[in-house]
Amino acid sequence: MRITLLGSGNVATHLGKAFKQAGHEIVEIWSRTPANAKTLAIELSTRYCGEMSLLSPNAEIYIISVSDDSIREVSAKFPFRDKILIHTAGTSELNIPGLSGVFYPVQTFSKQSPVDFSNIPIAVEGINPEVSGKLLELAGTISTKVSEISSQQRKTLHLAAVFACNFSNHLYAIADKILQSDGLEFEMIRPLIMETAKKIQTHSARSVQTGPAIRNDQITLRKHLEFLENNPALRDLYERLSQSIINFD
Amino acid sequence: MRITLLGSGNVATHLGKAFKQAGHEIVEIWSRTPANAKTLAIELSTRYCGEMSLLSPNAEIYIISVSDDSIREVSAKFPFRDKILIHTAGTSELNIPGLSGVFYPVQTFSKQSPVDFSNIPIAVEGINPEVSGKLLELAGTISTKVSEISSQQRKTLHLAAVFACNFSNHLYAIADKILQSDGLEFEMIRPLIMETAKKIQTHSARSVQTGPAIRNDQITLRKHLEFLENNPALRDLYERLSQSIINFD
The missing domain is CATH 1.10.1040.20 (ProC-like, C-terminal domain)
Structure with a gap:
């Protein structure tokens, strides 16, 4: 799949590497903190985008990995209406305008230690069966422990x-x-x-x-x-x- | 060193194996529960003793590994006055009549999982420097993390x-x-x-x-x-x- 990462923190870094290793294409990386994002873009052989309005419409899935309280702000600036926009947080609700799914790896990440995603449970949720299906498929390419759970769960x-x-x-x-x-x-x-x-x-x-x-x-x-x-x-x-x-x- | 084990539970089993592997001689195993003790005696190629009064005086160190509330009872029955008698419990005091030291591996043991003692901290305490020295020496043969601490510690x-x-x-x-x-x-x-x-x-x-x-x-x-x-x-x-x-x- 073609994936764009919105964020360049621990979760974005580890997910980006796992996606690339699983053969997905990282289209670009947007972030408010250029330093991290540029390093990560080099590591994933992709490009950095500093301006949300300049995002390429070329990805199928856009993944927000920012701190919980910034998800709403980032999704409000997202320029496309027909793209799958998801976040990776355990706590945040799905009912944020513009969001269509959640992709939650149940793990704590530190930048320094490498992560083997194959044993990390990934819990996904989509606003409709099509999105859920897509997220289950994506999760299944990096982990063997994939499940669909509700917001309540x-x-x-x-x-x-x-x-x-x-x-x-x-x-x-x-x-x-x-x-x-x-x-x-x-x-x-x-x-x-x-x-x-x-x-x-x-x-x-x-x-x-x-x-x-x-x-x-x-x-x-x-x-x-x-x-x-x-x-x-x-x-x-x-x-x-x-x-x-x-x-x- | 020549060691006799008084008890045949998890701690006695794992310690016995570690001592044997480090080249010590297990003189015998006394226990109130013959079944466990006999199995362990076979494993450690030593003999089982069911009667405290028949214990051989041939060991240098006698190690009590029984449940905390039985330590007093076992040490009361111990037949020698000039031998080093110690227990392996974290909680129990050293001021039990007959006892001369504590050899406390800071770990939780289950019978089924093997134990690598080399990384397990062992805290020892003796009633005098001679006993402490002996226990530090013994602990040092199975672990690299050995220390002497007080009863209070x-x-x-x-x-x-x-x-x-x-x-x-x-x-x-x-x-x-x-x-x-x-x-x-x-x-x-x-x-x-x-x-x-x-x-x-x-x-x-x-x-x-x-x-x-x-x-x-x-x-x-x-x-x-x-x-x-x-x-x-x-x-x-x-x-x-x-x-x-x-x-x-």
């Missing part, structure tokens, strides 16, 4: 991701702080964190739950709460997470 | 591990439940969970925090809270974790 998926990833990462940060308070290195629990994430790749999280709360080990729970008594916010969080484990059904 | 380490691992795993379970409520598979976020854990192997957790709370994206936060309004416990947890991210310093 995408919201659910995003909320689940916040719990599993954003909140987990925050717990890692809390653990780091606890370790530092006693002169210990975060390095001491990195392998444990890795193994915890690895375990649920083949098991359900519920079936591999360990720790004092699931054993209802009141002695350890009490000791930990005492330990945290000078930090009411953390103590409270410990208590609520433990209670949530105990009550989980 | 081990408590801190265990609390950090509860936040980073037990609580994270519970968040994965919550995410799974949220997905199921809308007909979505946990498989859709497994790669994201893996990548989140991978990222902090080379970065600090704080520096890679993402999500609506760290952006202070009140619109998304409000939407998520509305989504959870029929589940007060989860709503509360979402609110507190988000607030903790916003307030984190």
Whole structure:
């Protein structure tokens, strides 16, 4: 397919490379930040376009990969009415004027680390079966885990991701702080964190739950709460997470 | 060194294999559960001992690897006074009569998955410099990440591990439940969970925090809270974790 990328951040970069590798043609790259976009255009052997009104009508799919709060602004400036214009965000609605679909790779991207899309779930949604079909086809060229989900389901998926990833990462940060308070290195629990994430790749999280709360080990729970008594916010969080484990059904 | 294992669970099994591979001699295996112990004894080409009073005095180090609440009971039955008797638990104190040290591999073990000890931090503690030295030496034969920490630090380490691992795993379970409520598979976020854990192997957790709370994206936060309004416990947890991210310093 002929694809134009609107944006040059992490998602645009990784998607662009994956599309090119899968044999698609990147027609051009538009971006408000010329530096990134020019580098990416060179990497993908295509051209950079700095002015939305000068976009070539030659692509079949135009993919907006900008920060969530700029999607509306970018789609408002999009000059064509008969082209498939989609975004790649988990959170944003599809009911933005001009948009006809969503192409959401369920992953967190960093510029430095390479990405193997074949195992990354891609959730697509189109305003009509034709668009959905096209997006499923495109997704299928870079990933083996493709599905069509509704806007409502995408919201659910995003909320689940916040719990599993954003909140987990925050717990890692809390653990780091606890370790530092006693002169210990975060390095001491990195392998444990890795193994915890690895375990649920083949098991359900519920079936591999360990720790004092699931054993209802009141002695350890009490000791930990005492330990945290000078930090009411953390103590409270410990208590609520433990209670949530105990009550989980 | 000549080592006797008291216990035949996950930790004893993985440690026993690692010690044998590093060239140590496993003198014998005592356990209250003959079936496991006999299997392990065959695997490690050593003998099984079912009666603590019949233990050979031939080992230099006797390692208790049983559930936390049985350590006291096992050490009370230990027949020698001049031998190094240690346990492998993160939580338990060192001040149990008869015990002279702790050898704590900071990892979660499952029987089915093989373990590479070389990257697993091992925290040791001895009642005197001689024991500490012996334990550091032993740990150094199977791991490159060996340190001596106090009982107090081990408590801190265990609390950090509860936040980073037990609580994270519970968040994965919550995410799974949220997905199921809308007909979505946990498989859709497994790669994201893996990548989140991978990222902090080379970065600090704080520096890679993402999500609506760290952006202070009140619109998304409000939407998520509305989504959870029929589940007060989860709503509360979402609110507190988000607030903790916003307030984190």
